[in-house]
Amino acid sequence: MRAIQLTAPGTLELVEVPTPTPGPGEVLLATAAVGACHSDLHILDAPAGSFPTPMTLGHEIAGRVAEVGSGVTGWSQGDAVAVYGIIGCGRCRACLRGLENQCRTVPVGGIGLSRDGGLADHVVVPADRLLPLGELDPVQGAPLTDAGLTPYHAIALSRDALRPGTSAVVIGVGGLGHMAVQILSVTTAATIIAVDTSEAALRLAKRMGAHHTVQAGPGAAEQIRQLTGPAPDGAEVVLDFVCVDASLDTARQVVSTGGQLTLVGLGGGTLPMTPTAGPPPVPLETSAVIPFWGTRAELAEVIALGKQGLLRAEVQTFPLTEAVQAYQALRDGEIHGRAVIVP
Template sequence: MKAVQYRQIGKGPEVVEIDIPEPGPGQIRLKVTAAGLCHSDWFLMDLPEEQYSYGLPLTLGHEGAGIVDKLGDGVSGVDVGGAYAVYGPWGCGLCHACAQGAENYCPNAADLGIAPPGLGAPGAMAEYMIVDDPRHLVPLGDLDPVEFVSLTDAGLTPYHAIRAAQHKLYPGATAVVIGAGGLGHVGIQILRAISAARVIAVDLNDDKLALASEVGAHETLVSGPDTAARIRELTGGRGAEAVFDFVGAQPTLDMSREVVAIDGYIHIVGIGGGVLPTGFFSTPFGAAVRAPYWGTRSELQEVFDLARVGEVSVHVERYGIDDAVSAYQRLHEGTVRGRAVVVPS
């Protein structure tokens, strides 16, 4: 079968031929119908050799959906021929966090050698993939896998971050979304769907700001030296009750600190490498800084429910698997509008 793999440090993704995997006991094989690309893929492919720990070769793709093709021994509760999306942050399944469906915060996964698909385990950027346990499959129902596979990360991650700050998003409050790309444009829709807050979107790219307006941002601002002052002006000097930074670079984190309100929240979602000091002489009184990671299984179900009632959608660019390398290049260059999705067959 064809797969998109990272095979050599510093060389980027390649389309290769590998064997079709066989499911072991308790496992499920999916015939992949859609796989989403993510900046996290480039984050790990850009790591120097001394920091890379994901194994090689690595089949990419932590946003996956497919049709159940074959079951390993002992698997029940999953229908062969059924359409499912893959819940990506796999955990041990036994700890307190996993018992709540919060496998994204499993404290045992690393020690047990458990890794998410595409981020250590073989991922969805292939014609077939193996899912380790039925609990990591969420029924798609009538949702188009290509249109909605990105919700497994680009929807779930902002949803988790926003839900954790929802009590700050009361009528009259302001939420700032920094970065209106793959995650940010979905985050804006989630904010509009589950809160009454005014949404201000910030980005360097005019096309992404246009998309932010299309999906519901009340205000859009080009990022620059005066952006923080403009946000303060728009909020009557108060600042934003919640700031969601989907970039995470040092300049955007510095902006987050400048615009957050007293007792507000800064949620750092992007992995741009910045660091934000907090304390009495750095952030406003009461301001909380968090780095939420991915989301829970129940939250993924909620994101799909929002999609089913038309509250959330993803702007998708489709690519065949043979075009995956060029899609990754566009992602690296920042020219993808919304989310890039590979359709293997």
């Protein structure tokens, strides 16, 4: 079968590999769609030894059951499924509570991260990672497993603060950010302010339910303040899907006293939090959280939103033979919404 593999640090190739066989408790999926994520670029760029090689990438997976391994019940050939990509240890306190995204034993383990992922004609996954898609288009189902789940989880961590009359700022309207705008729109009554450098992204945010859009740049914080009010008022929740120095600086300037900064992006910027004798770098009582992916229960809720037509990814599709080019387009900022590979 064909597979898109990380064959060496910085090297992504389309290769031919044997079709895998499911072991006990596993299923073989015929891959229908796989989302291309910015975190895949971080895997590609990571130093030697950070991830196994060769390894098939792809952790946003939708497909159909092709074969079940011994001991698997509840799934039959042809079932349409989405894959929950995290594989925790199953034994630590976090995993036992269903918080596998907080596993205390396996910091970052999962399909397309520590074992072969879905950018192939077939992929083997543990049967307990599957959730039913029903009639939902797999091109829509695949992005829900990360591009939908991650912002859903991030928003869930702040849900108590997102009451009617509050404001939420979404910085970065990309693969995750445009889903965050929709999730805020359909699950909260907060005023949604979307921020991005791209006019096209801001138009997308408007279509997805943003009440206001702001061009990122030196004057962004002031424009947001005109909408949320002067300090100590401001946005109760700021979700930064970029997390470079500039976006973090905007985030800290517009969050309210007692507000929450939710840092999702992998931009590597710096956010000062330590109190000083002078004006504090962030408002008093401000908290910051770094969410990671989400739980299986949350993914079931995200899929339910998708089935109801309340959450829909803006997608650009590519055949498997053009997956390498799709990742380059993602790196170059040419993808609006989510790139989805369709084997």
